[in-house]
Amino acid sequence: MSAVITESLCTGCGLCEKVCPAKAVLLQDKTAAVAKDRCLSCGHCAAVCPAGAVSSDTAGNKTFRVEEPAGSAVEQLLQGKRSVREFRDEPIPRAVLEELIRYGELAPSSRNTRGRKYFVITGPRVSEFEGVVIRGLSRVAAPAKPFIPLIKLFSKKKGASLASLQKLFSAMQNAYAEGHHPVLCGAPAVICIAGPKSNMQRKDDCVCAEQYLMLYAESIGIASCINGFTQIAHKEAEKYLGVPDTHVIEAVIMLGYPKYRYQKPVRYETDVSWTE
Ligand SMILES: Cc1cc2nc3c(=O)[nH]c(=O)nc-3n(C[C@H](O)[C@H](O)[C@H](O)COP(=O)(O)O)c2cc1C
Missing domain, CATH: 3.40.109.10 (NADH Oxidase)
Known part of the structure; x- marks a missing residue:
């Protein structure tokens, strides 16, 4: 399982590389590429990409898909919240x-x-x-x-x-x-x-x-x-x-305060068992 970049859509902006927590995305010749062995499948790259160039490969059990934000303010808060490691140089009062x-x-x-x-x-x-x-x-x-x-x-x-x-x-x-x-x-x-x-x-x-x-x-x-x-x-x-x-x-x-804006939420495959 890993993120996949569609080369024809990639603008080479490099946001995906900046937010990747596993340093699995590399910008080469103005196109991003994912090192599959490092990818966590967290979807940060897909969520931040302004060109919609990133998706998840469908092999394996940790796939995700990019969605449009939807629902109430609370739902959108939960959809949009990511683990952020890139901060602006600005103190919190x-x-x-x-x-x-x-x-x-x-x-x-x-x-x-x-x-x-x-x-x-x-x-x-x-x-x-x-x-x-x-x-x-x-x-x-x-x-x-x-x-x-x-x-x-x-x-x-x-x-x-x-x-x-x-x-x-x-x-x-x-x-x-x-x-x-x-x-x-x-x-x-x-x-x-x-x-x-x-x-x-x-x-x-x-x-x-x-x-x-x-x-x-x-x-x-x-x-x-x-x-x-x-x-x-x-x-x-x-x-x-x-x-x-x-x-x-x-x-x-x-x-x-976050340096980058995530454009879209991602939804993960979820493992659920029901006892009814
Ligand atoms: C128990 C726990 C410990 C974590 N420790 C770290 C950490 O030390 N450094 C870090 O950058 N992220 C840490 N994370 C965040 C995860 O790496 C993060 O959830 C994952 O990258 C997916 O990103 P998301 O939360 O935006 O979906 C931790 C998360 C949990 C639940």
Whole structure:
């Protein structure tokens, strides 16, 4: 499964290349091409293309199709919301960030415990925080490194996936050292949500708030994206942010004003079973 570009329609504007989260789209000779082995089939390229030149191949089970936006304002909000990693260089005012958190906190929590704590990082601190996360990722991966050849003997798949994680983390480290932002994507603001260790359902609580916050943000023109990498390096992130010992970061959101406009929503093939 992968996105497919119809060469005759492609204008070579390069928007697809800019938004692709997997860096699977490459502009060559003013025409975009998709590296099938990297494509996530997320449809970002199709959604952003002003010429309607991108579709999904129909092989495999992760296909999508481009649609016209339709329905109520809420339906169109849900159809149009994408995980955005390309932000304008424009800060989000503190009052707006406070509003986002207010809506996040309206989300349900198990037994209405409402034990969530929010940690906001803005401006140059985001890049500093990213450095902390990247060092944390390397530390998470380091203990497994010497054992990869051994793990490969027992499970080729597991060994290969560990090796590719190691490679990814070290590429991130190099990119960061060169002044890029491979993890937090130059977002002007990041919000981490921590839940109490004492609550077994804290992850759900934090993710509920994350989703409320992100949807409200979208409704006022602020784009967002979940950041799983920071969750992986949560211990270093907690130390940097001064999260109390009682809490664990369970959700991380990058936020900012979007650089590019997605033209159309995509609809995915969905796997549903009914018991009636
Ligand atoms: C648990 C989770 C962790 C994620 N972590 C990251 C991340 O670290 N970096 C990132 O760019 N996107 C991250 N994403 C976003 C997905 O990659 C995104 O959903 C996918 O690219 C499809 O894009 P869409 O949300 O616009 O449909 C994460 C999503 C989830 C649910």
